Amino acid sequence: MARSPFSPAFWRSPLRGPRFTGVLGVVLLGGITLLFVTGLLSYAAYNPDLSPVNDQTPDKGLLGFYLFSWPTNPSWLYRLTQGVHVTLGVTLVPVLLAKLWSVVPRLFTLPPARSLAHALERLSLVLLVGGALFQFTTGILNIQLDYVFPGSFYPLHFYGAWVFFAAFVAHAVLKTPTALRNLRRMRAGEERERPEERTDLVAPEPDPPTVSRRGAFGLVGGASLLLFGTTVGRSFDGPLRRTALLAPHGWTDPGGGPGGFQINKTAAYAGIDRGETTADAWRLVVTGPAGTVRLSRARLMELPQHSAALPIACVEGWSTGDQWWRGVRLRDLAALVGYEEDPPDVFVESLQRRGAFRRAALRANQVADPRSLLALAVNGEDLTLDHGYPARTIVPAAPGVLNTKWVTRMEFGDL
Incomplete structure (x- = not known):
């Protein structure tokens, strides 16, 4: 008889567990926080209080707070902040996918809520997964100049960022202490989860391992390095730009002469x-x-x-x-x-x-x-x-x- 995803025995990977999820969570905690900060700086760079010319986001209310006029020094400021935002976003994709894979059993846990704290965690997880997929997908489509989503990218990404980050903060508050505790135990050489730590992430009937946990981390890290190496060159001139294979404006030849530098719209x-x-x-x-x-x-x-x-x-x-x-x-x-x-x-x-x-x-x-x-x-x-x-x-x-x-x-x- 086929098992249902709602059955714990359906999930049989021996890699899943609080340690694996905790490491990925700590990486995302730092990376997504930096993404959000650089995203806010990108928003500020448009001088959004010059509405409705520079910012046409409808009904933004308090979310559209604006603290300062964007400076002109140093001249490369936006080049740095937006380069970090986009390159980091692409680099984190394998980490995000691995994290989502590691926690997918929780989306099918029954009963839906065992307590108020558990209900809040489940709600934050649903919003976090949906928001992450939406933000990373629309962001990657934007840098690929593939505008298949409905409406304007600017307000979609703006509102999506706030929904996602609110869920991210709530989830981080709930789960960061556990993730840090698991990291400390890993550094102390405790490779196995203790019986009292077994959670819905640990397969009750695991299949034989085909890759070690260290090998899985190497795979995720290698994929992130590959994406970094094929993206970061878009922010530089010279031979390094030709390594930006995933960037529409990275390796294309803009021609020679005084006007031989990148053009966005012809x-x-x-x-x-x-x-x-x-x-x-x-x-x-x-x-x-x-x-x-x-x-x-x-x-x-x-x-x-x-x-x-x-x-x-x-x-x-x-x-x-x-x-x-x-x-x-x-x-x-x-x-x-x-x-x-x-x-x-x-x-x-x-x-x-x-x-x-x-x-x-x-x-x-x-x-x-x-x-x-x-x-x-x-x-x-x-x-x-x-x-x-x-x-x-x-x-x-x-x-x-x-x-x-x-x-x-x-x-x-x-x-």
């Missing part, structure tokens, strides 16, 4: 009509309290030009090294329309027709930074169309989507 993808970018057709409209000015590219070239070495870092986790950008300081454009001192926030609009962030907003501290430019050239030559010709913004430490390409309008004022 002009064709964004729906840019080349005719709109010609010298006769294109004008930059800049507005402020002193009125509106319309600037041709030639007129912009006559304004004081400045250079800055800045990277581009994207939410998908890839980044470039420093490129030499040259153009007009944003604060000088603010001065043209009435802000001689203390430039304010700015609303930026693009010619882009398709895709997210056709509009973006930058905080006053970003506008005031002398390295923040309306770039006209990069690495000694005019921008290419795919890099934002005729003009694009480039701001230190800002997410790539806020470095708007094909800029057509800038409105300075408190947003």
Whole structure:
């Protein structure tokens, strides 16, 4: 007679047990906490109080708390935080799957609740499993540019993160003492669970082992190292980038020359009509309290030009090294329309027709930074169309989507 998953005898792996689960849990405790912190930093980098331009999350309420304006120093800050967030998320996938495998018998434990504490643990486990699968799946689909999920990734991942982390904290509070106790006993050389420690994770009728517990840890760790090695290169330039086999923007060749660095969205993808970018057709409209000015590219070239070495870092986790950008300081454009001192926030609009962030907003501290430019050239030559010709913004430490390409309008004022 076939056994049911609700029967303890159904689960027969000799690897399952509190020690195996405890080690994986401690790794995830540190890793997921770092993921959540870097995720909050990514949220802050968008300056989400500049709603509804930068943040269109509906009904976020207290969850959308915003503590500070995103800094511009160091210029590689977002490159670091988002690179860690994405690379760590991919690296933890084998650990997460092994952890879920190790505790799956608990999802089928009967009765559903033996006490209030047990009921809370079961509820946290269900939310934890569902939230983990949702967050890791949507995150990986996002970095693979495979938007098969319904709705926008941004609010889905935002709300999913809070549900998942609440369940994670509740589960950690309940289980961390047990996990740490099991680790101490493993270090003391106690390889077998004591009879009084046998739980629903331990198979009552285990099959003969095919791999040792140490071998299982080696398999999980090896898989994580493999994913790390085929992902981390997206955050570096040179030969290491070619090792990022799992990154759409990792090993693809962006071409040579001054514009030979990574492109996220091409002009064709964004729906840019080349005719709109010609010298006769294109004008930059800049507005402020002193009125509106319309600037041709030639007129912009006559304004004081400045250079800055800045990277581009994207939410998908890839980044470039420093490129030499040259153009007009944003604060000088603010001065043209009435802000001689203390430039304010700015609303930026693009010619882009398709895709997210056709509009973006930058905080006053970003506008005031002398390295923040309306770039006209990069690495000694005019921008290419795919890099934002005729003009694009480039701001230190800002997410790539806020470095708007094909800029057509800038409105300075408190947003």
